[in-house]
Amino acid sequence: DSGVTQTPKHLITATGQRVTLRCSPRSGDLSVYWYQQSLDQGLQFLIQYYNGEERAKGNILERFSAQQFPDLHSELNLSSLELGDSALYFCASSPRDIDSYEQYFGPGTRLTVT
């Protein structure tokens, strides 16, 4: 158990809908990262927050947005969902915004768009 929690574990929704994925980092970790894992794209970095502020952006679509709250939990919002958004979404955390730190991953949220 990494100490990172994600809810829900599974999510099934229809095209065009909007969903929110939630992540609680390990106790004391200030950095939160979001990733998308799909069979054809592999593991893609989406976005990073550090202590409430956006720090780095990866291949995140404009339909997707995220935020980190004062209690350090983070939410990833996915809107206007398409079939291709079906994937496993991981959250990870690390203590600081230092590149040499390893990340601790949550168990993921499996999103199925029908």
Added chain:
Amino acid sequence: AQSVAQPEDQVNVAEGNPLTVKCTYSVSGNPYLFWYVQYPNRGLQFLLKYITGDNLVKGSYGFEAEFNKSQTSFHLKKPSALVSDSALYFCAVRDRGSSASKIIFGSGTRLSIRP
């Protein structure tokens, strides 16, 4: 731009034999290099990392990796494979020279250890 390549989709090894999972990288500056493992229906788990210093890095579960700057490689190794090592392995790189660097993961290598 930084990138990382895992040239083998799958590696098959008999239990008790040594294993190697290959990783090569490309960065503009000096790299931080990581290996993670993913078991079925689980998140990624950190195995080991190279920051600086000794080129041979030892990590969890008896794994080690050798940083080779001239060959821009960071291959994962274990002297004697276990069936329980069967999983998906990811190499990752961060360019320490970039101001807002992102971690880039390889495509993953599925390691299968037969009894």
